[in-house]
Amino acid sequence: MDALGNFFDTLDSMLGGSVWFPYVLLGVGLFFTIYLKFPQVRYFKHAVRIVSGKYDKKSHQGDTTHFQALSTALSGTVGTGNIGGVALAISIGGPAALFWMWMTAFFGMTTKFVEVTLSHKYREKTEDGTMAGGPMYYMDKRLNMKWLAILFAIATVISSFGTGSLPQINNIAQGMEATFGFEPMATGAVLSILLALVILGGIKRIAAITSKIVPLMAAVYVIGALLVIFYNIENIGPSFASVFTEAFTGSAAAGGFLGASFAYAFNRGVNRGLFSNEAGQGSAPIAHASAKADEPVSEGMVSILEPFIDTIIICTLTGLVILSSGVWNEKFDTHFERSSMTVLQGNYSDQSDEDRTDLYNYLNGNGSDVAPYNGTINVINGKAINKDFTILHSRSVAEDLRFGITERHVYTGEVEVKDGQIVDDSISVMGKSLVHSAELTTKAFTRGFLGDNGKYIVSIGLLLFAFSTAIAWSYYGDRAMTYLLGSRSVMPYRVFYVAGFFWASFADTTLVWKLAAVAIVVMTLPNxxxxxxxxxxxxxxxxxxxQKLEKDKSN
Known part of the structure; x- marks a missing residue:
């Protein structure tokens, strides 16, 4: 697992984690925003009218209404990115990461407008009579770049696992275990069966279910978030201030948080923003291609609403809950994930200015004398005897360390460490550190009017958000398989999709997020x-x- 995690890290550093990728993503959105004269602002009101059904006609071809297409696309974007993704961005990039998520969403509204319009324009009817569309169709039919279309379709299939299946159930299982004590494998088994029952019904069943789930889940989550925000209302001003003041400087050390450079906050904010709203990824156009519309531009305008709802509203609420509650820089007792843990040579403290500076430079790649630990840790009854090492977990200095075979059985013996990683996978490490992803959001929701009961909002929201995302992404994947190998390939794909969904319920959380980060970029660049x-x-x-709209009005 460590080797696989390192492999994904290497790929991510070359793609989504590279210096150039955020500039490419934002650059395309900025270009179209200027080129089309700020359509995300000028056409917003018109988009709402389209979704309301004002321009619907029975003669329009398609499988779903505008609202159902929007709901399906939103169910694909409103998921763990809004609960776990925002928390992950803030935990590693600080408050500044939220600012860059906003920028990704604002310019992404235009990017999504463009990709949906073009994909809807070149959609086609399949053998079974349903509509199929997406970037692979305009790449093939308009650009005559079948090689690019095939590359995109393959990336879509991979991303359906990396974005839609694996991280969604992983976060659901984690949240259900933390809140209700349910075994991850049991959660995965039950939801895998439900997932299979839904996706076998195709786009019409998917659209019918998501159009009911999306409004419900949004209402539950928004109300819960507001109860935390108003409880910590005195911290909202400072929270907003930190987002803006640190946007171009990076986030300073605070509490257990060791700080993040501008480059790191910018990169992680843009990267998580893409994972959240998927603007530019080319996924939403697949859902919108099914909409009943004779004007592709009208469906493109509907998609403008997606990043606004997904990131500007829901992600902002999550971010403010985390920042105003103060949990983002607090340490909690937790089980350390191997892929988030590094053992360092020497004894470091986050209470020392000198040590904080050294660790900041190490974590942000600025050059440092900090080095990975190589050697043996002697443990008696779960406690380390030698003090010549420091464990970093979730980019924070871990405290109150406990070594065990399981959480209930302490370990006694030698723990071999090579290049900062514990060699024996059976040895677990627990203690106090910062937390990230859904666990961090869950902690934040307990700091409101509902107290500890707030964690149920996250669990229910996460269940609905993530499950609906998995449903939508199964459709994206089967449309890609239809393009690549025809309709007969859809059923085998669905079987593998459900199997992967089940497996990820008990897999390493951070490893799944790393796969998702790579899969997203592989899909985005061709689009x-x-x-x-x-x-x-x-x-x-x-x-x-x-011009056509004006002509219709005059007639």
Whole structure:
């Protein structure tokens, strides 16, 4: 697992974690925002009217209504990224990461407008009579780049696991275990059966279910978040201030948080923003291709609402809950995940300015004398005897360390460490450290009017959010398989999808997130390349849409 985690880290450093990727993603959104004259602002009101059904006609071809298509696409984006993803971004990038999530969403509203319009324009009807669309169709039919279309479709299948299946159930299982004590494998088994029953019904059943789940889950989560925010209302001002003041400087050390450079906060904020709203990834166009509409631009305008709802509203609420409650820089007793843990040579303290500086430089790649530990830790009754090492977990200095075979059985003996990693996988480590992902959000929701009962809001919200995301992404994957190998390949794909969903319920959390980070970027780059090539056609399509609308009004 350590080797696999390191492999994903290497890929991520070359792709989503690279210096250039956030600039490419934001750059494309910024370009289209200026090129199309801020459509996310100018067309927002019109988009709401379209979703309300004002322009619907029975003669329009498609499988779903505008609202159902929006709900399906939202169910694909509103998931663990809004609960666990925001928490992960803040835990590693500080408050500044939230600012860059906002920027990703604002410019992403335009990016999504473009990708959905073009994908809807070149959709086609399949052998079974349903609509199929997505970036692979405009790449093939309009750009005549079948190789690019195939690359995108393959990346979509991979990303359906990395974005839609694996991290979703992983966070659900983690939340259900923390809140109700349910075994992750049992949670995975029950939800895998439910998932199979839903996705076998195809897009119409998926759309019918998601159009009911999305409004319900949003209402429950928003109310719960507001109860925490108003309880900590005196901290809202400072929280907002930290988001803006640290946006271009990075986040300073605070509490157990060792600090994050501007580059790190910027990169993680943009990366998590993409995972949350998927603008530019090319996933939402697959859902919108099923919508009943004769004007692709109108469906593109509907998609403008997605990043706004997903990131500007829901992710912001999550971020404010975490920041105002103060849990983001507090240490909690937790079980250490191997892929989030590093053993360092020497004894460091986050109470020492000198040590904090050394660790900050080490974590942010600024050059440091801090080195991984190589040697043996002597343990008696779960406690380390030698003090020549420091464990970092979740980018914080771990305290009150306990070594065990399980959480209930302490360990006595020697613990071999090589290059900062414990060699024996059977030895677990527990103690106090910062936490991240869904666990951090759960802690934050207990700091409101509901007290400890607030954790149930996260568990219920996470269950609904993540499960609906897994449903939507199964559809994205089966449309990609339809393009690649035809309709007969859909059923085998669904079997593998459900099996992967079950496996991830008890897999390493951080490892799953690392896979997701890589899969997203592999899918995004071909799509951004494709829509840039069709920029002029997009502009002409918008112009033609408004001319037709004006003509219809005059008639």
């Amino acid at each position: 951004l390349f494709g829509i840039m090539l069709l920029r002029k056609e997009m502009k002409d399509s918008v112009k033609d849409y408004w």
